[in-house]
Amino acid sequence: MRSILQALLATTLLFVGTATARYDDTPYMGCTGVPNNSPVLDLPATPLKTVPNGQSWKMEQDTNFVYIAKLSGTPYQMGYAYGQLFGKEIGDNFNNVLNYGYTKLESILSKFGIPEVMIYYIWSQAQPAVLYLLDLNWQIAEPWIPQRFVDELRGIADGSGGAVTEQNIRRANMLPELTQAACSIVGSWGAASQDGKLYHLRALDWEPTAPVNQYPSVVIYEPSEEGSETFANIGYLGLIGSLTAMSKLGISVGEKVFYARAGDYEDPPHITYYGKPWAFHLRDTVQFAKNLADVEQMLFNVNRTMMIHLGYGSLPDKAFRGHDYAANFVIPYDDKNYTHYSQAHPQLDGIFYYDRQVQPSGSPCIGSILNATHGSVNPATMYRDIAGYDETGNAQVIVMDPEAQEIWATWSQYGASVNAYERSPMHIKLADFWGAGMKCGGGGFLSA
Numbered sequence: 163m164r165s166i167l168q169a170l171l172a173t174t175l176l177f178v179g180t181a182t183a184r185y186d187d188t189p190y191m192g193c194t195g196v197p198n199n200s201p202v203l204d205l206p207a208t209p210l211k212t213v214p215n216g217q218s219w220k221m222e223q224d225t226n227f228v229y230i231a232k233l234s235g236t237p238y239q240m241g242y243a244y245g246q247l248f249g250k251e252i253g254d255n256f257n258n259v260l261n262y263g264y265t266k267l268e269s270i271l272s273k274f275g276i277p278e279v280m281i282y283y284i285w286s287q288a289q290p291a292v293l294y295l296l297d298l299n300w301q302i303a304e305p306w307i308p309q310r311f312v313d314e315l316r317g318i319a320d321g322s323g324g325a326v327t328e329q330n331i332r333r334a335n336m337l338p339e340l341t342q343a344a345c346s347i348v349g350s351w352g353a354a355s356q357d358g359k360l361y362h363l364r365a366l367d368w369e370p371t372a373p374v375n376q377y378p379s380v381v382i383y384e385p386s387e388e389g390s391e392t393f394a395n396i397g398y399l400g401l402i403g404s405l406t407a408m409s410k411l412g413i414s415v416g417e418k419v420f421y422a423r424a425g426d427y428e429d430p431p432h433i434t435y436y437g438k439p440w441a442f443h444l445r446d447t448v449q450f451a452k453n454l455a456d457v458e459q460m461l462f463n464v465n466r467t468m469m470i471h472l473g474y475g476s477l478p479d480k481a482f483r484g485h486d487y488a489a490n491f492v493i494p495y496d497d498k499n500y501t502h503y504s505q506a507h508p509q510l511d512g513i514f515y516y517d518r519q520v521q522p523s524g525s526p527c528i529g530s531i532l533n534a535t536h537g538s539v540n541p542a543t544m545y546r547d548i549a550g551y552d553e554t555g556n557a558q559v560i561v562m563d564p565e566a567q568e569i570w571a572t573w574s575q576y577g578a579s580v581n582a583y584e585r586s587p588m589h590i591k592l593a594d595f596w597g598a599g600m601k602c603g604g605g606g607f608l609s610a
Contacts (some may be wrong), residue, residue: 216243241317249322364416403441413478
C-alpha cells in the first residue's frame with residue numbers, strides 16, 4: 163500500500179503549482195496584493211439547450227464566462243441530462259487535464275535540457291500509469307461510494323452519446339482525491355457583518371493556468387431522492403463532487419488542504435484511500451443536511467479519506483463553523499474555540515477563517531483586514547479586499563450569500579495567466595434558476 167501512496171503522491175506533484183507574490187504597500191499588515199477593483203458583472207443568462215430533466219445557459223462578457231445547468235430527477239436522469247447538455251465539453255475537460263499533465267512535465271524536464279521527443283516518450287509511458295492510479299483509487303473507494311454517484315456518472319456517459327466514457331468520467335472525479343489545494347475559507351455572520359447576514363468566502367488556490375478553467379460551471383441539482391435539498395455545485399463541468407456548493411436551504415461549503423506540523427495534534431492526522439471520497443461526501447452534506455448539527459453528524463459518521471480543512475455556513479443556524487477533517491478525526495470550531503488564535507490570527511466575534519497558508523498560519527493579512535472591517539463585512543470585503551490584498555483564489559473566488567441566494571463568482575482566465583482574484587466577479591442570482599415557476603425569456607429570466 164505504501165508504494166501505491168507514493169505513486170499517488172508523485173502523480174499529484176504534476177498538478178501542484180507554486181504561488182508568486184508581490185510586495186506592494188498595503189493598508190493591511192502582512193498583505194502583499196492590491197484590492198480587486200474590477201467591476202461586478204450582472205450578466206444575462208443566454209439559453210443554450212433544453213432536454214428532458216435539464217436546461218443550460220451561459221453568462222458571458224469578453225473573457226468572463228460561466229456555464230450554468232439545471233438538472234432534476236433521479237441520479238441517473240440528472241446525469242443523462244448533464245451528458246446531453248454538456249457531454250462534449252465534459253469530454254474535452256478530461257482531455258484538458260491529461261494535456262495539462264504533459265505540459266507540466268514538459269515545463270519541468272525542459273529545464274534540464276531534455277529534448278521534446280524524449281519528454282513525449284516519458285509522458286507516453288507515464289500517462290497509462292496515471293490512468294491506472296485513478297482507476298485503482300475508484301476500485302479501492304467503491305465500497306463506500308453511494309449508488310447515486312455511480313448512477314449519475316453512468317447517466318453522464320450515456321447521455322453524452324459517446325463524447326465521454328463512463329471510465330473517463332469516473333477517473334476525472336477521482337482527481338480531487340489525489341490533489342487538494344491551498345485555498346482560503348472565511349465565514350462572517352452576526353456582529354461581524356454590516357447587516358448581520360451570513361457570508362461565506364471560498365477562494366481556490368490551485369493551478370490558475372490549468373485548462374479546466376475553459377469550462378467553469380454552476381450546476382443546479384433538484385434531486386427527487388427523498389430528503390434532498392436543491393443545491394448549486396460550483397466548480398468545473400464534469401466534476402460532480404463538491405469543491406464549493408450551496409443549498410437553497412442555506413448550507414454552504416468550501417475546503418482547503420490540511421497539513422499538520424509535528425506536535426500540532428496529540429493524535430496526528432492521517433489519510434486513507436479506503437473510504438468515501440471527500441468531494442462526494444461534501445456534496446452529500448449540502449444535499450441532505452438541514453443545519454450544522456446534521457452536517458457535523460454526517461462528517462463524524464463516515465469513513466473519511468483525505469486531510470482537509472472545511473468551512474460550513476448555515477442559514478438555518480445563522481452561523482458558520484470550521485472543521486479539521488482527517489481519516490482519524492473531525493474537530494469542529496466556531497468563532498470562539500479555535501485552538502490556534504494568535505496575534506496574526508485574532509479571535510473576532512462572528513468570524514471564522516483559514517487563510518491559504520499551512521495552519522496555524524503566521525500571516526496577519528486576513529486577520530488584519532477582518533479586524534479593521536469587523537462589524538461592516540460584506541461581499542465586497544471578501545472578493546475585493548480579502549481575495550485581492552491576500553492574493554488568494556488564483557483559480558476561483560466564490561462569495562456566497564445564503565439568505566439572498568446569490569453568489570459572486572470568478573475563475574482564472576482561460577488561455578492567459580490572469581488570476582481569479584484579479585478579475586471581475588460575476589453576480590449570479592441562484593433564485594432565478596432554482597425558483598419554481600421560472601421560464602427562460604430573452605437573455606435572462608421572467609417569472610411565469
